[in-house]
Amino acid sequence: MDLVNLAAATLRISTPLLMVGMAGLLSYQVGLINIALEGMMLGGAFAGVVIGYELGSTWLGVLGAALIGAVLGALFALAVITLRANLIVSGLALNFLAVGGTAYLMDILYDQSGTLAPQGLQKLPTVQLPLIHDIPTVGRILSGHSPLVYVSWVLVPLTAIFLYRTVVGGHIRAVGEHAEAARTAGISVRRMQYLALILGGAMCGLAGAHLSLGDLPLFRERMTNDRGFIALAAVYFAAARPGWTALACLLFGFFEALQFRLQLQKTSIPNEFLQMLPYLMVVLALVVISARKEWRKGW
Amino acid sequence: MSGQRTPLPYWVIAPFLGGSGNLWWGVLAWAVLGAVLTAALVVSRERRWWAGALTGLLTGGIGGVLLLAPLWFVLMPLLDRRCRRCGALSSATAAACGRCGAEFTERAWTETLSALINNVARVVLTIELALIAGGIVLELSGKDALDTYRVLFEWGLGTPRARANSLLAATPLILTGLGTAIAFRAGIFNVGVEGSLYMGALAAAWVGFTFTDVPGLLLIALAFVVAAVAGGLWGLVPGYLKARLRVDEVVTTIMLNYVAIEFTSYMVQSGPFFVPGMANAMSKTIAKQAQLPRLIKGSQFNATFFLALACVIIVLLIMTRTRLGYETRLIGDNPLFARWSGVLVGATILQVMFLSGALGGLAGAGQVLGVHYNFTARFSRGFGFDGLTIALLARNSPVGVLIGALLFGTLRSGGTTIELFTDVPIDLVDVVQALIIFFVAVDLNLDFLARRRRTVESREPVATPAA
Numbered sequence: 001m002d003l004v005n006l007a008a009a010t011l012r013i014s015t016p017l018l019m020v021g022m023a024g025l026l027s028y029q030v031g032l033i034n035i036a037l038e039g040m041m042l043g044g045a046f047a048g049v050v051i052g053y054e055l056g057s058t059w060l061g062v063l064g065a066a067l068i069g070a071v072l073g074a075l076f077a078l079a080v081i082t083l084r085a086n087l088i089v090s091g092l093a094l095n096f097l098a099v100g101g102t103a104y105l106m107d108i109l110y111d112q113s114g115t116l117a118p119q120g121l122q123k124l125p126t127v128q129l130p131l132i133h134d135i136p137t138v139g140r141i142l143s144g145h146s147p148l149v150y151v152s153w154v155l156v157p158l159t160a161i162f163l164y165r166t167v168v169g170g171h172i173r174a175v176g177e178h179a180e181a182a183r184t185a186g187i188s189v190r191r192m193q194y195l196a197l198i199l200g201g202a203m204c205g206l207a208g209a210h211l212s213l214g215d216l217p218l219f220r221e222r223m224t225n226d227r228g229f230i231a232l233a234a235v236y237f238a239a240a241r242p243g244w245t246a247l248a249c250l251l252f253g254f255f256e257a258l259q260f261r262l263q264l265q266k267t268s269i270p271n272e273f274l275q276m277l278p279y280l281m282v283v284l285a286l287v288v289i290s291a292r293k294e295w296r297k298g299w
Numbered sequence: 300m301s302g303q304r305t306p307l308p309y310w311v312i313a314p315f316l317g318g319s320g321n322l323w324w325g326v327l328a329w330a331v332l333g334a335v336l337t338a339a340l341v342v343s344r345e346r347r348w349w350a351g352a353l354t355g356l357l358t359g360g361i362g363g364v365l366l367l368a369p370l371w372f373v374l375m376p377l378l379d380r381r382c383r384r385c386g387a388l389s390s391a392t393a394a395a396c397g398r399c400g401a402e403f404t405e406r407a408w409t410e411t412l413s414a415l416i417n418n419v420a421r422v423v424l425t426i427e428l429a430l431i432a433g434g435i436v437l438e439l440s441g442k443d444a445l446d447t448y449r450v451l452f453e454w455g456l457g458t459p460r461a462r463a464n465s466l467l468a469a470t471p472l473i474l475t476g477l478g479t480a481i482a483f484r485a486g487i488f489n490v491g492v493e494g495s496l497y498m499g500a501l502a503a504a505w506v507g508f509t510f511t512d513v514p515g516l517l518l519i520a521l522a523f524v525v526a527a528v529a530g531g532l533w534g535l536v537p538g539y540l541k542a543r544l545r546v547d548e549v550v551t552t553i554m555l556n557y558v559a560i561e562f563t564s565y566m567v568q569s570g571p572f573f574v575p576g577m578a579n580a581m582s583k584t585i586a587k588q589a590q591l592p593r594l595i596k597g598s599q600f601n602a603t604f605f606l607a608l609a610c611v612i613i614v615l616l617i618m619t620r621t622r623l624g625y626e627t628r629l630i631g632d633n634p635l636f637a638r639w640s641g642v643l644v645g646a647t648i649l650q651v652m653f654l655s656g657a658l659g660g661l662a663g664a665g666q667v668l669g670v671h672y673n674f675t676a677r678f679s680r681g682f683g684f685d686g687l688t689i690a691l692l693a694r695n696s697p698v699g700v701l702i703g704a705l706l707f708g709t710l711r712s713g714g715t716t717i718e719l720f721t722d723v724p725i726d727l728v729d730v731v732q733a734l735i736i737f738f739v740a741v742d743l744n745l746d747f748l749a750r751r752r753r754t755v756e757s758r759e760p761v762a763t764p765a766a
Contacts, residue, residue: 100726282551
């Protein structure tokens with residue numbers, strides 16, 4: 001097995017997880033468990049292809065994906081915060097809406113079902129990092145990815161700085177910590193929650209754009225493949241600390257990459273078990289953190 | 300468009316969608332339906348029940364004709380309850396006054412009766428609302444909404460065969476809906492009924508093609524029992540994790556669904572149940588005597604439907620008449636209170652999760668024994684998720700689940716034909732489903748406005764000292 005390829009694939013596969021992980025982290029920090037990450041990502045992936053194709057520019061597609069993600073985030077916020085809908089139920093509704101809506105629109109707009117691969121839509125260009133590209137092994141791992149991969153790397157420290165070094169970030173955490181106290185201190189709880197969900201939506205949209213424009217310029221029904229939930233599990237796993245969340249996302253990405261590699265090789269392990277692997281890892285991760293928490297409490 | 304459709308009589312399909320027979324009887328039937336449902340809804344929430352009934356009859360009558368039930372959303376806040384002690388207004392559904400906490404007392408028999416009709420009304424009206432919203436989506440995308448719905452309902456309800464097919468489609472949904480509802484009632488957000496369904500289906504198929512010497516009825520019973528146990532055990536996995544380690548069940552059950560799907564696929568694709576020479580990933584056909592007979596010609600409708608009906612009654616009895624049901628509700632309402640009242644919360648969660656999974660397992664067994672006669676990898680078209688929608692819609696009432704599943708079965712069974720006879724994609728049904736969940740989530744019912752008012756009130760004391 002080519003370890004360099006595996007490492008590069010891990011980085012590629014982790015990218016949407018990192019972005020969605022940061023989105024989930026934001027909403028976790030503001031006190032809302034965001035089940036709708038999946039739907040926002042799917043909406044973004046679809047919007048990326050459609051807008052990119054219609055406007056003839058892949059970059060505008062990426063922008064459109066972030067925008068649509070943000071709009072979906074705002075819609076979710078409207079339901080959860082203003083209309084006081086149940087968090088989990090409306091999250092599931094948004095996921096259903098994204099699955100059904102993208103398939104429906106694909107059929108209505110382009111008369112396609114299953115896969116949408118518009119003619120002439122370019123994928124995002126790959127980036128050769130200036131100095132690093134020339135280093136033998138490291139260059140092959142770190143360089144030559146789609147630009148969104150690097151965006152996701154920047155996003156992690158940015159989120160951390162935003163949450164822990166800015167006033168607004170502090171307010172967001174205060175709301176998540178104790179909404180009533182934050183309100184008494186004069187922080188608008190609603191505004192912070194809206195902000196976190198809309199920002200998170202935009203990140204999910206970007207993650208979707210990476211899926212639909214980063215590698216092959218096409219959209220497939222349900223192409224997000226539960227990455228939203230895997231990222232959510234990473235957030236849980238890391239107790240919503242940015243660095244640890246990123247690490248957990250990388251870990252899940254690694255398992256997915258490993259599973260692809262193992263599938264290609266002839267191993268004695270059946271395919272289905274390899275495909276279970278990421279899901280089982282998520283369950284295991286949740287069990288470990290809960291067990292640790294219970295252990296600290298002394299059973 | 301196909302020319303061979305026969306129009307439905309007006310009373311089956313809402314009057315302004317067009318149909319056959321006497322138009323005015325159709326209008327009258329729908330007006331009466333709307334009026335009765337709405338009046339029941341109002342009476343169940345309102346102390347001045349005669350005033351409620353009158354308003355309900357009027358608004359519901361108009362709403363029934365226009366298929367525009369939302370009329371009463373606007374009127375409902377007018378019927379808020381006034382507390383006798385302090386005079387504050389509360390939502391009509393509130394059990395106690397929002398300000399001073401004085402309990403509203405109500406006549407018991409009207410409450411039970413109207414609560415039942417209330418559930419039915421809510422399910423019907425929410426779906427109606429989602430269909431209207433779906434119709435707007437259709438019109439916006441340049442399709443003929445009325446014609447689409449006409450096709451949908453004609454193929455869902457128009458002929459005896461179509462009705463049998465709708466009941467067939469409803470059968471697994473009743474069971475998964477019940478399974479989800481019973482978990483929801485305990486405050487467990489179990490999304491994993493789909494996984495239990497796969498495990499149950501595989502188990503039923505295994506019994507069906509292994510014990511070929513066992514006589515018919517016994518084999519069928521055995522298959523159902525084993526399927527229920529398999530589904531129940533699969534439900535116990537997240538149940539145990541939640542009860543013992545407090546692992547959040549939403550994410551684990553979603554993940555375990557995929558594990559179950561992959562595991563069962565493996566069993567027939569390359570595992571022990573693999574049949575060499577079979578083109579598709581499916582198990583051996585089950586023994587002849589285990590195959591449930593098709594009861595209506597041209598449809599796969601079978602006896603599982605009656606099993607599902609029996610389960611509705613059983614779950615209703617469990618929820619209302621047993622200790623388990625009582626403890627389930629206690630935990631669902633307030634786990635801490637339940638614990639301090641001496642309920643063994645963990646044990647109850649385990650029992651509920653087993654039941655929930657077992658119902659999912661029965662749904663899977665029904666599909667194997669009555670429809671496919673074997674286990675096919677990935678056969679479920681989201682039965683578990685439809686069940687989840689239905690449970691939400693019915694607010695966990697078993698009777699509501701039944702009604703919701705029947706309506707959903709019609710939608711699903713009619714929905715498969717809209718792509719054949721119109722140029723509307725079948726995904727419309729998914730969009731409508733999402734809208735239904737959304738309407739349930741934002742609690743689009745009568746107390747919406749009242750509830751908002753109350754939250755505004757509760758904020759005031761917080762805002763005052765700061766100012």
